[in-house]
Amino acid sequence: MDQRGNPQVYRFDDSDRTTRHESRIKHMNTLKKERYFAYRKFFFRMFVLIFILLTPIVLFYSLGYKFDLKSKKFLKTGAIDITSHPKDANVYLNGRKIENTTPCVIRLLMPGKYTLTLDKDLFYVYEMPIDVRSSAVTGIDVTLVPKMRNIEKLKSGMNVQKFFVIERLFGRKIILFTDHGIYVLGENFGDLKKIATLSMDVDDIRTVTGIREDKNKFVFWSDRKIWLVKLGWNQDPDDTVVKQIYDARKDVREVYFGLKEKYLIVLDGSKIIALDVENPSVIFPVMGLKDNQAKMFYDSGSETLIVRDRSVPEDTFSMFKVNFMDLVHEKSES
Amino acid sequence: MKKANLKRILEIIPGVMSWSIILSSILLFKFNPVMAAIALIVYLIYWSCRLFYMSTLLFMAHHRMLSKKSVDWYKLCEASESDKSLAQIVHVVLYTIYKEPESILIESLNAVKTGNYPKENIIVVLAGEERGEGTREKLENLKTKFQGDFKDILLSIHPSGIQGEIPCKGANATYAAKRVKTYLEQKTIDFGNVIISCFDADTCPDRNYFSCLTYHFLTNPNRYRTGYQPLPIYSNNIFTAPAFARVIEMGSTFWQLIESMKANAFVTFASYGMSFKTLVDVDYWPVNLVSDDSLIYWKCFVKFNGDYTTYSLEVPVFMDIAVGKNILDTILVQYKQKRRWAWGVETFVFLGMHLWGNRSIPLSLKVKKVFQILDNHINWATWAILISFITPLLLCWGKWVRQDSLVFLNLTYINSTLVNSFTLILLLCIFIGKEFLPPRPPKVSRFIYVSFILQWFLTPLVSAFLGSIPALDAQTRLMIQKPLVFDPTPKQRLTEGPEEKVPGNLRRKK
The missing domain is CATH 2.20.25 (N-terminal domain of TfIIb)
Structure with missing residues (x-):
């Protein structure tokens, strides 16, 4: 190959009988004239050098080390990971504006106390103190409160x-x-x-x-x-x-639809009654309660009545359960 | 140390190293997450530098190939003054055949026939396996079809069940080569003037392959200590193969391009040429090992005490992408093929056994070569698993469990920066990949070129599932002494209908 890497006429002189080792060298020299192999060595060394130089720099950066020009020392820094709802809020740290908007990460911060301010149009400014620790990330997740605008009368x-x-x-x-x-x-x-x-x-x-x-x-x-x-x-x-459809005897405290939604289960004073929705004059007593402060809940899905009432003789409040499901089922069959 | 013990140790080393790397990366995260994050950062930087370095080599190798595209190699052969004349050189083209259909072999032989090299200097050897169905009839048909097109066509039927052999390509090729030796002796042809090209059944050499090979053989003063490796391009059926198969095979081509830039570390692969004299001197291919293509290089390396290299020819040979009957079958076929290629880790055992106690090879060269094999195979088995699976998993884990750790936050940032930079490498692959595309058949839509671009985004998954995992599988089998049975890659093309007999990678339908 010539210096441009193009194949050239090769003359092999019989009289130039060399040893096997010398002929190998000659052959390798021929190959080496191909500039690609020379470039390969150059790039290999270059990438090895890049790896050797880059690795410690990246490692130091990853661990949060920063060279402090004042003290001429490597100091361990921390970071803040800020997320806001909504995003794209302006970020200020100790009054100085940070380039990025939320969500963002602020790295290489010296450990200590900072004041973080988030500001976005149509939202109230959010300010909070924050503590940055070395080799640690302080996560902040903030929901901004909108200023009252666009009040619409219905x-x-x-x-x-x-x-x-x-x-x-x-x-x-x-x-x-x-x-x-x-x-x-x-x-x-x-x-x-x-x-x-x-x-x-x-x-x-x-x-x-x-x-x-x-x-x-x-x-x-x-x-x-x-x-x-x-x-x-x-x-x-x-x-x-x-x-x-109903006039209370004492005071109505809770009302639920129940018994296949055909009745209202009503807590009236110290009585629980079932009132027919279609015929409100039809009223059935369900349960009498011991205390005026009793409370009830009716689950129409399982037709179950849950009651908190005073129980005697303990004189404490207990929970009671009445299951109407089977009764309702029997009623429908009959 | 006893040879059996040494062999066992050598078999265990690659698997142990690969599994250690993978498992230790996971265990280290459990016991010392910060140290694991640091190790991962170093690994990512190492692989970034390595990938960019490999990309540089790929670009240079590609440029080298392109710059030689229009060289008239036959004229150079005629013009070169060597101790041998052009007319003396005889080419033996050895095709190892098993179950490949006749149509594929016809294409391959047509490619040899339509090359710009005098056919009267080419002997074709069709080496079939006795255990293959209809082998004799197939070979006879081919001989009849191409009779008179070459100097001669020799047929060889490798009997099965020979003691000391395993069913593999090397055994078939060796059997055929011995028949060739007898033939050459009968014709009083000097082995030193014979160049043998060992091809797979689907290999279609470039038009200039024989001229280029001859030129380098003539002009190389160390011709008997050199193998000649063309660039394998898997493009014969590229328009019908699934995208993931195209990616992995193109990746193999790129790998060969990259390796071709490392003159002292380049090893023969798949289809290649060498001096027949050298082949006889080293007692042919191994008959009881699967990876015949790389092992012949190491056999020569050991035999000649390190004085053996491989030269990268500036011409390609065109081969098939391994496909199955459907997508799932293709995945299985590809997996098995890549596992077979990764079984080349057995060369580590071979080399270790032969270098041990060899005082003729300098220690530095021994260490260098052993490191070369280990480095290639261990990286092959681990890099994609670590980068595609373990790194993202550990980053997610770190995000949830170690939210307050600065090193994990920065690791995420570094990983995403490096992954984004790999886009440049993808672009390079797309650019170079298009150079190896053959003309598009009329029946195939132009939109296929979109898939040729998008296919490269499958690289992370394909590298892991059809790259690292088969390699890890092969190393594990070697480690636990579960030998790999030679599983020939099925060659089939998913096109139908009569085809013109066109050379190489050009396919047109009537």
Whole structure:
């Protein structure tokens, strides 16, 4: 090969009989004229050198070492790992702005106390003290609080007396009791829809303490009364009226749909009763309680009544369970 | 030390080292996470430097190949003045055949026939296995088909069950070579003028292969101490092979390109040429070992006390990507092939046994060669597993368990920086890979070139599953003395219909 690496005419002189070793050298020299092999050696040495130089630098960096020009020593530093919700907040450390926005990691910090400030448009400034330790990462996860903006009035001319939140399986809705009727705010809290006309006194509306929903009807109650609203499909809200179905004997504290949602299980004073939703005059006693402070919970899925009541003779409060499931099942079979 | 004990120790070393590296990386994280993170950082930097170095070699080797593309090697042969004349040189092309279909062999022989080298100086040897079905009939058909196209066509049927042999390519090739020796003696052809090229059945040599090989043989004063290795390019069926198979085979080609830059460390692989005289001197290929291609190099190295090298020819040979009947079958075929290649770790045992007590080879050269084999095979078995699986797992583990550790945070950062930088290497692979693509058959859509680019992003998975894991499998088998049975790679092409008889890697359909 010539100096450019191109093959050239090779002359092999018979009279130049060399030893095997010398001929090998000659052959290797021929190969070496190919500049690639020379470059290989150069690159090999170069990458070995890079490895030797780079490894300690990267290791020192990884362990957090930093050369301090003032003390002329290697000092162990720490880092802060900042995450914010929402992201892209400006970061200030001891008043000095850091280049990156959140989420970010600030490295090579001398151990000690710092003041971290996060700032983002439309959010309140978040400031906190932070402690940086050597060879450690201090993790910060911050939720920024938005400033009040974009307050939207949902509907003019409404006097909302009460509102309740009903939790559903796939979301929730808000029921509003207003002077003009009962409204519902949809799942995105954007649609305001009238569902029933309210023919109650305003004073009665203000005494409403609870609400329960079941499929196409819901009940609400005060300590004295229970009302029922039945919603029909495509029914005009103006034709949907509120019907009072129960007058309390003592005070109504809890109401649940139960017994295949055909009854209301009502805690009235120291009695638990079952009230037929379709025929409110039909009332059955369920359980008598010993204490006026007793509480109840009814699980309509398992038709189980859970009660906290005073038990005698211990004179302590205990939990009681009444399972209606079998009874309900038997009733349906018969 | 007794030879049996030495052999056992040598068999255990590669597997132990590979498993130690993998297991210690996991155990170290449990007992000393900081130290493990430091070790991982060092390993990542080492591999980054190594990969960039290898990329540099790849680029240079590729440039070397390209710069020699238009060289008229036959003219150079004619013009060179050597102690031997061009007319004296005889080429023996030995094809080892087992179950390959006749169509593949026809293509290979067509490639030999259409090369720009006088066919009257080429003897083709078709070496079949007796245990293969319809071998004799297949070979006879081929001989009839190509009769008169070459100086001669010799047939060899290797009988099965010869004592001391295992069913392997080396045994078949040795049997055929001995027949060739008899033939040459009968024709009074000097072995020193004969160059034997040992090819797989699917090997289609480049048009200039014989001219280039002859030129280097003529002009090399150390011609009998040199093997001649062309660049294996797996492109015969590249347009029909699955993407992951293309990646791993192209990777093999790139590996050969990289190794070709290391003049003193280059070892013969797959299809190659050498002097027939040298072959006879070293008593042919090993008949009881699987890795005949690399072992013939080491046999020569030991026989000639270290005075043996491999020269990288500037021309390629074209071979098939190993495929199966479907994707899953192809994965299995590829896995077995790579495991067989990785079984080349047995050369470590061979070399160790033969270097032990050999006082003719300098100690420094012994250490260098032993280190060379170990380095290659251990890295082969570990690097992809460590980088593709263990590193991400340990980083996730560190993130959850050691959230407050600075070294783990920085390790994540370093790892992601290095992985991003590997994109440059991927780009290089895409650029170089396109050079080895044959002309696209008309039936194949142009969109296949998109898959040729995207396929390289499979590299981390492919390197592990079809690179490191088979290598680890082979080393483990060697360690526990569960020998690998030679499992020939099935050669089939997923194209149908009559094909023109075109040379090399050009495929067109009628």
